[in-house]
Amino acid sequence: MTIRLTWKRIVAVLAGLAVAGLLFAWSGVMNIAASSGHWAITDWFLHWTMRNSVKTHAFFDSPEDVIATDGQLVSAAGHFAAACATCHGAPGQRPSPVMQKATPPAPDLTDPALKNKWTDAQLFYILRHGVKFTGMPAWGAAGRDDEIRRMVAFVRRLPTLSPAQYRALTGMATGAGTTGAPALGDNVLAGCVACHGADGRGRGQRDIPVLGGQNPRYLEQALRDYASGTRASAVMANAAATLTAQERRALARHFAALPGLGTAAPAGGDARVRTIVMRGLPERQLPACAGCHAPGKAQPVLAGQRASYLAQRLRQWRHDDATIDARQPQDAMAVIARRIPDDMVEPLARYFAGVEAPRGR
Known part of the structure; x- marks a missing residue:
């Protein structure tokens, strides 16, 4: 028996397949529960597709200078500890068991195999754009490639860091009191001190500004702008998002009262x-x-x-x-x-x- 192919028959078959697919989706038979996981072939296909997509788009989308220097890792480390470590783990800190129940679970970024799995350009692309159908979001502020470069450098260093080195970079080892800031709790001030230092001088990092002696009204407005997204920074937006108006005001006054800016006249210019x-x-x-x-x-x-x-x-x-x-x-x-x-x-x-x-x- 010979079946003659015609355009009408081809269109009819395609339409039938489309209707069958819609009926399958409408029926709710497909199990989308994360607890059910993926079939092995499905998991392979999705990751294969993702890796190929990242390789292709990173080639055209990522800049050439995608990695920052070691002297600018504190802000990236602080952001990682606050926003990323829960899913990806950290030296001496396992990923959250709750987040590891996601499908797919976030990869452990302390794994040394990461070095050979992705290039710097590909890491930059993933950090900038995120990955659809996973828990990996796009970077939280547009136009801040400088922040992404620092995060690429930090992720590269992560597998080689000891727990003590990680705690030192993230500021966890410095501690923070609330002297001079009675309206603040330890956690609020500690989050700022982790990057900006207890003295408000930025821990010697080239990308972190000196806050000590700054105009308190300006500092309070900056925190408000970061929280609302008016001022672009994924790092600072994440830090400021949960602050109350009272906490923003108290933080601004606390850092403004520290010695630092304005104590010496500018010099050295021609x-x-x-x-x-x-x-x-x-x-x-x-x-x-x-x-x-x-x-x-x-x-x-x-x-x-x-x-x-x-x-x-x-x-x-x-x-x-x-x-x-x-x-x-x-x-x-x-x-x-x-x-x-x-x-x-x-x-x-x-x-x-x-x-x-x-x-x-």
Whole structure:
């Protein structure tokens, strides 16, 4: 018997298969319970598909410089401890038994085999975009590739860290009291101290700002903006999300009362730097820095701030393509930073930090 294929028969078969699939889905027969797990072939196919997708998209989507230096791992470690360790485990800390009942369970990132399973670019892609149909979310703030780079570096280091080294990086070993902050509980202040240090000076990390001596109104507003998503940072958004208005105010006052910023005048700048600070560059529509950041102004105190942090923030604003004008106060710096000459970013940062320029420049 010969069956003649025609377009009508092919369409009819395809339509029948589609209807059968819809009826199967409508019936509820398929078991979607996580406790049932996957068939071995299903598990293999899903992971095979995911790995191929990551390899392909990471090739086109990930930047070349995807990993940060060891000197910037504290903020990534703190974020990992707060947001990731529950699912992925950590040195000396097993993953949550509850989260391991997910299908699929999150991989143990302390496993040395991770080094050969994913490249840096592929890890960057997974961290930036997350993975559908799993518990792996996309990064919590758009445009913060600097945070993702630091997390890639930390995940790479994770399998080699001892429990003591992990606790030191995450700040768990430092401890934190509530002296001077009676409205705060130990856990609230400890979460901040883990990255910013008990003295508010950022534990010497190049990417963490000095908070001691900062304008308390600015610090409180920053916490509010991080919590609402107005200001982009996955690390700080996670830290600020659960703070009450009273806790934000108490934290701002606590760190502002510590010594640090504003205790010494900026220094080290040449005539061009001082011109930008005091008068701006009218021909580039660049206002003077002192117009907003002088003592007593509402904007943050810059004198004594870490030079590496200031330069990093200016570069982030300069590449903020989403902001084309300054209709909102929080947008102003993205516009202003793009008007600063390229060769003045580092000198300006060093000037406010009070750091002399390297010899030979």
